[in-house]
Amino acid sequence: MNKQIAGYINEHLDEILERWTIKMEDEKDDRFFQIMSEKVIDNTVREFGELVVFSLTESEEVYRVKLNDFSVKIVRYGWSVTFVLKALTNFTHVLYDKMNEDGYLNEQNIISYTEIMTNWITPLTHSIVEAYSNVWDRTVHLQKMALQELSASLIPMFDKISVMPLVGTIDTERAKLIMENLLHGVVKHRAEVVLLDITGVPVVDTMVAHHIIQAADAVRLVGAKCMLVGIRPEIAQTIVALGINLNDFTTTSTMQRGVEKALALTNRAIVEVKDK
Template identity: 60%
Template sequence: MNNQIIKNLQKHKEEVMYAWIEEMKNEKGEKFFQYMPEHLVEKTSREFTALMLSNIEEGEDVSDEQSMEFATKIVRFGWSISFINTAIDRFSKVVFKHLEREGVVNGENYSRFFELHLNWIEPLRRSIIQSYSLEWERTFNLQKIALQELSASLIPVFEKISVMPLVGTIDTERAKLIMENLLEGVVEQRAEVVLLDITGVPVVDTMVAHHLIQAADAVRLVGSKCLLVGIRPEIAQTIVTLGIDLTDFLTTSTLQKGMEKALRLTNREIKEVE
């Protein structure tokens, strides 16, 4: 029976693949198969079909290399674990219907097919999901590192004046990185005034304010002044409601106003040229 199934699926591989694509297109809330270019959908589907049939054709588990290679692609395309499970279930359903139509599976040998199915699909599912989890974790960590590096850089904008734009949520780990980059940058750039721009920080709570105050104190200890800029009305309201004391902070609502204040603190000003 195994040989029959293998030969039949090998012969009708394209038919099975296109039937599976149609199943996935009809899946509620599905985006990849509906909005991605046709050639990309077909290429990815061909790779998925080859992966799904690899262990049943060879009679052994799919290799880690195969599943990891496919996992790398689907992580990039935004497939979730739930979506992967759905894709595997739909593929299994399409294969069963096809073999039933072909007369390869019937009432007499259904129990044998069910046993074969369990030994084929479930190990394959575990292998793909394990590879996906490893690849997703690796990608997430790389993105996290890249975001931290991009959003905690001290940028010299004028002589003696530098800006650090902060983007995203500030947790303890990021606060540590901000502090390190801030102090190293101040010394290296010989900045007398530093602007911490929190325009891109969605929430300022007690913990975030504490980290910002620590950063300002550290800047003062190395002989520079620190301005907190980009305080939106909702952030100001939160700071007042929480009773956070920023009296030792020089603050402005925008980076532009902060830059004007920084220039005055370094005995300079902007003048229009006539």
């Protein structure tokens, strides 16, 4: 019976996918069909239809390979779990309506076909969501590792002056890594002034400010001074609105001004050399 359903889907795949695409375009909470090119949409829709057929006709090993490849693709496209579930539900409805229109379903077989489709779509849903979740978790983990590696290094700029550029959201785990690298770098480079550059931090809330203040206090304990640079106007407004106390900080809006103040703290200055 599964092969009969698979055969029917294959025979009418183009029309089924066309109807399914129209139905999915009406889902207003996902922008996949609005922002992707027609070629990408057509290819993805075709792969989705083939995946459904594979679940009925191919071996578990072949199906799993196809399923994993498709899951990687839809994670990259930003499909949410909700959108994936709606896609499966809508495909089932379109298939049922099409079979009913063609007279494929009748009083004699509708109960058995409905039972078969239910028993087929439930494990299919579970397997797709499981594969999607695994790929998504792996992607998030890799992105998190990459972000940690990119945004927590103390870089010597001048003698006694170092800078740490911070990029992305700062959570408790990242704050711990930043603190460790910061203290290790201050001792290693014998820094007297450290510039914390928050230009790449999208949001500074109470928690982020708390982590930054802790980092500054720790730097002072090892004999250096911490400066906060890269404070954009919107960040300044947020800090004021939240009542965050940064009075113990030297703060500047740009790295350039921060470097000038850091040089002054170490009894140096940038001077213009005139041609003789």
